[in-house]
Amino acid sequence: MVANPVVDPAAGVAPGDDRTVDLTGLQTLIDVLAGRGYAVLGPVVKDGSIDYGPVRKVSDLPVGWGDEQAPGSYRLRRRDDDMIFGYANGAQSVKPVFFPASEVIWRGLRDAEGAVVPRREQHDEGPYAVVGVRSCDLHALGIHDTVLLGRRFADASYAVRRADAFVVAVSCSDPAGTCFCVSMGTGPRPTAGRGAPFDLAMTELLDATGHRFLLEAASERGVEVLREVGGRIADERDRSDAASVTESAVGRMGRWLDTEGLKDLLYASADSPMWDEVADRCLSCQNCTMVCPTCFCTDVEDVSDLAGDSMQRERVWDSCFDSQHSYLHGGSVRRTTKARYRQWMTHKLGSWIDQFGTSGCVGCGRCIAWCPAGIDITEQAAVLREES
Amino acid sequence: MNAALATSSQRVVVEDPMVPRSFVVTRTRQDTRDTATLWLTAMDGAPLAFEPGQFTMLQAYGVGEVPVSISGDPADDGVLQHTIRDVGSVSHALATAETGARLGVRGPFGVGWDVGTARGRDVVIVAGGIGLAPLRPAVLEICANxxxxxxxxxxxxxxxxxxxxxxxxxxxxxxEHGVAVHVTVDRSDDSWRGPVGLVTGLVDRVVFRPELATVLVCGPEVMMRHTAAAFLDRGVAPADVRVSMERNMKCGIGLCGHCQLRELFICQDGPVLGYGLVASLLTQAEL
Amino acid sequence: MRTIAEDLPGHPFFAGLDSDALALLAGCAVNMHARPGEYLFREGEPADSFFVIREGRVALEMRLPTGAAVLDTAEQGEVLGWSWLVPPYRWTFDGRAVDHVRAVRFDGGCLREKCAADPDLGYAFLQRIVQVMSQRLHSARVRLLDLYGAS
Known part of the structure; x- marks a missing residue:
């Protein structure tokens, strides 16, 4: 078993450690993190979406890009300003950084007697410093920490990657039409407490006086980094401006999900006609589960060479929308799309609470934007509520 | 890269429950047309202690891995015993493994029958088909005490x-152990002089004190439901009827998500569960 | 030597019937026994008996070209036969003693008369028969699924 890698977020941190930097200071932050040995990742424009990628310069970041999101639709748009974190979110959260879609668990070679000897794969990439993690995705990271580290057995590779990671969270200033983090209590401002511990919380401030970044320390490592980054000590105006940014974002959430008694509602609604109705539209394409920052289902695949002398076992993302997900000899338990959608939504918003103490939804809205049929989880929940 | 500055933790993971230990098949026995028992010994010599009702993830290298209940004697942690029914490609490779073959073993995993809590009580063990294999360790533990x-x-x-x-x-x-054994078959042959009929038909002839009985049931889900119902009718509390559930499992340790039955991870919360916990979930279609 | 009327209350099938009813029913009954392999009844024969098994096991069989298939068994504590109750009162299967069988045999015609004459008794008796039928139907239906078979 690996040691619990979760850092105590509040240790040795005081408001006096917070700094405010300009664009040069943001570059310094990237340089300091790289200098400390981190592979620095941040949002970059890739294939018409925002994705995490290596960042060396501020100009690598999505300067002046925003996004438009609606059911079944995601488009980048040019902003009329130079905001760097002025988009809502990308197709993927930070999930693939710590929990790759595919990775080798062990490799085996045949020994002299022809027997396979499995050896655990050591993953040498990282450690990562991730800049620009949204509050919704930060909470998703916290949920993954619970799911993959906080129980009897841990995902060993995830544990290693998480333990060493440095996270710079960023407040959301321009939520999308598909966003509902406010109703899930997960955003738009990264806060200590529930959710993944992070090292720095950043709020981007752009006004007539210039481009500022309020950097609030949330861990001892964060304090150390800030000392090295320098910049001026954050003042009251920085803080009140930052508060205004997120207050404004709160008022512009595109959607709302009423979570009151939702688990019991879902449990009581297993036979609702809503599932039939949604199954008529759902393509079982798995997009929602692939973009969901908390979905954690995986399968294993064995790959061996033709001679059978070497083999490896890989862990790959899986989806409860796959027909084989619930396979038992004799057939699958959830044969219909209706049953699979019910499983996904009931798990995400209901049984997750019984399993892990929180909802499995952080309100990022990706499942809505990336659904080719434009199915909206908040709308489906509302339908159930109306029926009850 | 100066990783030493950035990393605070030990990057080498010594033990990963996803990596199998290699065992060698030391003996095999063909039990029936499609079922065989394997005796396995760990290549590293370390014992594998288990609770009756627990399972391992058993792997035929290059073919695949499936959960299989342990059918051996819990008092002997030096030998791992599995009774495997040939129903698919992986179980075929396992059930036909020959002496000397190496198999990968992860585990033991899951919650077992918790036989110890039935001390001082009457115990009724109900098995259907291959379901006797996961119950055998429970019978052996009871016989030993x-x-x-x-x-x-x-x-x-x-x-x-x-x-x-x-x-x-x-x-x-x-x-030798004063266990009242009743066997029934669905279909007889010329050799059979015992009862023909459903196993639930045997419930009426069992002597037990309903308020002081623990019932352990393993078999196909339909059989377990009907058996549990028969004991509930006889006054046994739902929590005192324990069933061993089966769902798709890819990891055995609660991480892969496949075995979920609403809020339950069958691999971690089960496979043995109080009937009261699952009764309402078993009659819901495609849950 | 105990009489049949004294013996019946000890059998689960008759539990709850009062002594008057039992005495009335006992009038239709005789004790019988069968050696292993002996037929109690044969398929196609007039069904005029209802058996209360006190000891041993009876197999309900159907003859096949290749032998006999056992569909069900009834043993100590159980009862056997309802064809006497259902026109045209003919046995559908063979009933063969697996081992030494001691039973009480009730005359079907006699039982029908007593039940017709005393509807309360008739209802109580039918209720018990239907329960047996229900259990046997349940057993047959679930076994139809061949749950332990190859899937």
């Missing part, structure tokens, strides 16, 4: 007389 239990009964339903498991042991449990 027979005086600690009240009336002990084994009801066993098999498809045909030829498909009965552990036929040499059933009379021994009865004769």
């Amino acid at each position: 027979r005086a600690a239990y009240g009336e002990v009964t084994l009801l066993y339903g098999a498809r045909t007389p030829a498909e009965r498991l552990f036929t040499d042991e059933l009379p021994r449990w009865a004769a």
Whole structure:
């Protein structure tokens, strides 16, 4: 078993450690993190979406890009300003950084007697410093920490990657039409407490006086980094401006999900006609589960060479929308799309609470934007509520 | 890269429950047309202690991995025993493994029968088909401490007389350990002089104190439901009826998500669960 | 030597019937026994008996070209036969003693008369028969699924 890698977020941190930097200071932050040995990742424009990628310069970041999101639709748009974190979110959260879609668990070679000897794969990439993690995705990271580290057995590779990671969270200033983090209590401002511990919380401030970044320390490592980054000590105006940014974002959430008694509602609604109705539209394409920052289902695949002398076992993302997900000899338990959608939504918003103490939804809205049929989880929940 | 500055933790993971230990098959026995028992010994010599009702993730290298209940004696942690029914490509490779073959083993995993909590009580063990295999360790543990239990009964339903498991042991449990053994078959053959009928039909002949009985049931889900219902009708509390559930499992440790039954991870919360916990979930279609 | 009327209350099938009813029913009954392999009844024969098994096991069989298939068994504590109750009162299967069988045999015609004459008794008796039928139907239906078979 690996040691619990979760850092105590509040240790040795005081408001006096917070700094405010300009664009040069943001570059310094990237340089300091790289200098400390981190592979620095941040949002970059890739294939018409925002994705995490290596960042060396501020100009690598999505300067002046925003996004438009609606059911079944995601488009980048040019902003009329130079905001760097002025988009809502990308197709993927930070999930693939710590929990790759595919990775080798062990490799085996045949020994002299022809027997396979499995050896655990050591993953040498990282450690990562991730800049620009949204509050919704930060909470998703916290949920993954619970799911993959906080129980009897841990995902060993995830544990290693998480333990060493440095996270710079960023407040959301321009939520999308598909966003509902406010109703899930997960955003738009990264806060200590529930959710993944992070090292720095950043709020981007752009006004007539210039481009500022309020950097609030949330861990001892964060304090150390800030000392090295320098910049001026954050003042009251920085803080009140930052508060205004997120207050404004709160008022512009595109959607709302009423979570009151939702688990019991879902449990009581297993036979609702809503599932039939949604199954008529759902393509079982798995997009929602692939973009969901908390979905954690995986399968294993064995790959061996033709001679059978070497083999490896890989862990790959899986989806409860796959027909084989619930396979038992004799057939699958959830044969219909209706049953699979019910499983996904009931798990995400209901049984997750019984399993892990929180909802499995952080309100990022990706499942809505990336659904080719434009199915909206908040709308489906509302339908159930109306029926009850 | 100066990783030493950035990393605070130990990057080398010593133990990963996803990586199998290699075991060698030391003995095999063909139990029935499609079922075989394997005796396995760890290549690294380390024992594998387990609780009756637990399972391992058993791997035929290059073919695949499936969850299989342990069918051996919990008092002997030096030998791992599995009784495997050939129903798919992986179980075929396992059930036909020959002496000397190496298999990967992860585990043991899951919650077992918790036989110890039935001390001082009457125990009724109900097995259907291959379901006797996961119950055998429970029977052995009870037999080893027979005086600690009240009336002990084994009801066993098999498809045909030829498909009965552990036929040499059933009379021994009865004769040497005072276990009332009743076997019934779905279809008889010329050799069979015992009862023909459903295993639930045997419930009426069991002697037990309903308020002081623990019932352990393993078999196909339909059989477990109907058996549990028969004991509930006789006044046994739902929590005192334990069933061993089966769902798709890819990791065995609660991480892969496949075995979920609403809020339950069958691999971690089960496979053995109180019937009261699952009763309402088993009658919901495609849950 | 105990009489049949004294013996019946000890059998689960008759539990709850009062002594008057039992005495009335006992009038239709005789004790019988069968050796292993002996037929209690044969398929196609007039069904005029209802058996209360006190000891041993009876197999309900159907003859096949290749032998006999056992569909069900009834043993100590159980009862056997309802064809006497249902026109045209003919046995559908063979009933063969697996081992030494001791039973009480009730005359079907006699039982029908007593039940017709005393509807309360008739209802109580039918209720018990239907329960047996229900259990046997349940057993047959679930076994139809061949749950332990190859899937």
